[in-house]
């Protein structure tokens with residue numbers, strides 16, 4: 001397969017006779033993700049549609065005040081959450097500022113942790129401070145650093161977030177998931193091969209070159225927070241998908257506190273952007289492969305999910321689940337234009 005980065009948009013025309021009797025053409029863009037080669041679709045005719053449940057930012061969910069029932073609220077967090085094994089974290093939990101990190105009671109892999117931001121039980125999207133996100137990221141980095149030392153084979157790592165149950169969050173209390181395993185996830189496995197093969201055939205790094213293309217094109221580029229470079233994804237696999245690339249950094253161990261803070265700043269700005277669209281749910285992901293292969297750079301992916309509100313439709317339909325092509329409605333160039341307001 002050709003390893004080069006190719007940005008392809010193929011417009012497809014659908015024709016029908018409208019109810020009024022006139023023949024109508026509707027344009028669908030089929031875009032190919034230059035990194036994964038996966039196609040996604042932008043159904044441009046739906047851009048003006050106001051989704052049910054997104055006319056205004058939804059009200060807080062019913063359990064927004066139920067601190068006493070929450071295992072992540074103090075004081076019960078110390079009784080209801082597990083502790084790390086002694087050789088990994090002798091004190092059982094990692095503390096950084098107001099952030100607390102402990103193992104997931106229901107793990108998904110060999111190392112499966114939860115990193116709280118603070119003791120605030122419900123946080124409206126876009127209202128968290130950069131400091132609590134920085135500290136929670138730093139806690140994740142410390143956890144991963146310890147795993148790196150004690151289990152050098154567990155190189156497939158990730159930091160993720162499911163903000164609100166519509167994005168998969170099982171507890172309202174905001175938190176990150178931190179993951180490490182010896183066995184790659186599908187995306188780790190693909191990116192590992194793709195970045196290494198790209199480096200071998202071109203002599204340069206995949207995300208550095210992707211970023212260079214996007215900076216030169218300009219249409220999807222949003223701005224910076226420190227060394228992080230932000231842009232709308234060329235071929236989105238979620239609504240209003242935004243990437244933050246940290247060019248040249250292939251290991252989290254090279255990041256300083258300011259790099260984590262600048263990642264936090266980009267996340268909060270993206271949240272404020274989603275809030276402006278009356279969206280209250282999103283996913284975040286940062287995948288790391290700590291095997292010393294110097295080809296896969298750090299990239300954060302953030303995308304809006306269906307709102308957490310009554311009777312809202314899910315954003316994954318038969319099209320996404322069965323055909324495997326994400327269909328969104330907003331061209332990434334428009335996403336970038338709207339998001340730039342939050343980088344000023």
Ligand SMILES: [Zn+2]
Pocket residue numbers: 067070071072073120121122173
């Ligand atoms: Zn809570």
